[in-house]
Amino acid sequence: MQYNRLLMIDVTVLPMIDVMPKPGTPLVKVMNDRLAVMAEELQKSLQKEFSHENTCEDLVIYMSYNSKYAVRWKIVNDVPSSIQNNVAKCCGNLGYIQWKELDLYSYKVKR
Numbered sequence: 001m002q003y004n005r006l007l008m009i010d011v012t013v014l015p016m017i018d019v020m021p022k023p024g025t026p027l028v029k030v031m032n033d034r035l036a037v038m039a040e041e042l043q044k045s046l047q048k049e050f051s052h053e054n055t056c057e058d059l060v061i062y063m064s065y066n067s068k069y070a071v072r073w074k075i076v077n078d079v080p081s082s083i084q085n086n087v088a089k090c091c092g093n094l095g096y097i098q099w100k101e102l103d104l105y106s107y108k109v110k111r
Contacts, residue, residue: 008050008051008052008053008054009047009050009053009054009055009056009057009058009059009083010057010058010059011043011046011047011050011058011059011061012043012058012059012060012061013039013040013042013043013046013061013062013063013073014039014060014061014062014063015032015035015036015038015039015063015064016062016063016064017032017035017064031065031069035063035064035065035071038063038071039063042061042063042073042090042091042094042096043061045090046059046061046087046090049086049090050083050086053083055079055080055082055083056078056079056080056083058077059075059077059079059083059087060075060076060077061073061074061075061076061087062074062076062099063096064099066097066099070096070097071094071095071096071097072096072097072098072099073087073091073096073097073098073099074098074099075087
């Protein structure tokens with residue numbers, strides 16, 4: 001017997017924590033905790049947004065702060081342009097900016 005399984009996108013949003021923060025930034029722990037909460041909320045929101053989408057299996061997004069503490073995001077796996085556009089719209093509505101380049105050696109994933 002074969003089951004018709006409804007496919008949906010598995011959304012993962014990972015907060016990227018700066019391992020070499022600027023000296024004199026006492027709020028690093030607070031900011032990192034805040035980033036982790038925002039990543040979790042974005043993941044839940046996008047999971048709901050794409051609950052009936054089946055154009056790809058996975059969507060992986062990294063989130064971080066830029067040098068001016070704006071929240072930035074980047075999709076790090078291959079997804080269709082329709083998914084990219086929806087993510088850009090959702091993140092833009094939240095005030096997040098798109099992450100142009102990615103240097104993974106200066107970050108770690110907060111779990």
